[in-house]
Amino acid sequence: MNDTFTWIITGASRGFGRAIAERALEQGDAVMAAVRNPQTMTDLAERYPETLAPWPFDARDSELARPLVRAAADRFGRVDALVNNAGRGLVGAAEEIGEAELREAMDLHFFVPAALVRAVLPVMRAQGGGTIVQMSSQGGRMSFPGVGGYSAGKFALEGWSEALAGEVAPFGVRVMIVEPSRFRTGFHGPDALAVADAGPVYRGVLAAVRADMTGADGLQEGDPVRAAGVIVDLVHRDEAPPLRLPLGAEAVERISASYTANLDAVRRWADTARAADFPDAPPSSRPIAPLAGPA
Structure with a gap:
């Protein structure tokens, strides 16, 4: 593989996306940062004017996938890594989350990532390879009460990506599904975590889950900067990355327990x-x- 890569990263303004973008830029890679508000990338754009290209992107709109990929290929000549990172937490019982909220979560966590993959594959095949990084969650392998609306999209993404890995391997395209536990990415903050109104039926049943999810911001075990280093290193290696990468000690323990059960x-x-x-x-x-x- 080339020493210098071009990345497309969705949700690059903060959290894992921001950390991955910074790590890639620091080592000389180019990044197309797909974000809702490009102004959030001004500081990085000033530091890396030649290798960072912010691009306005609504991660709930699949129609924007092909223009994004074309823009990256036109700007940098190739696309070596696609990171489907944009996402949002959703807490609430099945009866508390309406159809519109559930469909939006599925767009964000499955349909738009799938559209981006379809858009980027012709580019990667033509250049002889590339890596697709699907940012899933430990909630993409095991779920628990109150997070079904979130896990639904991640479960779908993982099943689709597992099949994808076998389909694209003959063309030199690799797939890595990342399954983080709790990281200090802002995911549990009030502007990133959607919490359904607690109805009387499930208020007691989900009280502990709601408290845990809304009270975790800033206390999470995982370091997104270290995680970004792991991800960028694996993408750069000639050796194929793992199909699934649990990230963080809690993810290793919980996913292992789920497999065993x-x-x-x-x-x-x-x-x-x-x-x-x-x-x-x-x-x-x-x-x-x-x-x-x-392989």
Whole structure:
């Protein structure tokens, strides 16, 4: 791979997006920063006038995906890494979150990232490679009461991206799904975390979850600067990145526990599950791609 990369990063004005952009720029890469308000990138644009290009982008509007990718390719000549980072927390029970809020969350966390991937793949294929970084969450592998509206989009993104990894590997395009735990990105702040009005039915059921989610800002264990260093380093390596990267100790522990619990449940009910098959049917011979990611 080239030593100098061009990145497209959504949600680059703060949090993981900002940290990744700064790390990439510091080591000489070019960044197309897709942000709602380009003025939020003025300080970085002054420091890196040749290699940072802020671009107005609403991460809920899939129609803006192709113009963004074209602008990056026109400005810098190539796109080596797409980071689908823009996102927002959503807290509330299934009955408390309306359809409009749920659809907006799905646009933000799944449909627009998917549109950006479709837009960037022809560029990456033509240049012989690239890396797609999908910023998911530990909530993209396991969920809990009160965060279903958020996890729905992340679960969708992960399943779609797992299939994508096998489809694009023959063209030298890699996929890495990042699953962070709690990081000091502003994600839990009042301007980033949407909290549904607590109805009487679920007020007690979700009281602890609401308190934890709204009270965590500034206390999170994860350091976004260190996380950005990990991500940028993995993207720059010739060695393929992991398909899934739990990020932070809590993510490692919780996702590991989820895998174990699910495997235990599969084993417990395996005989019951097998009893649903025709007894004389031949076994499946469908090719299944390895989950370790493209080589």
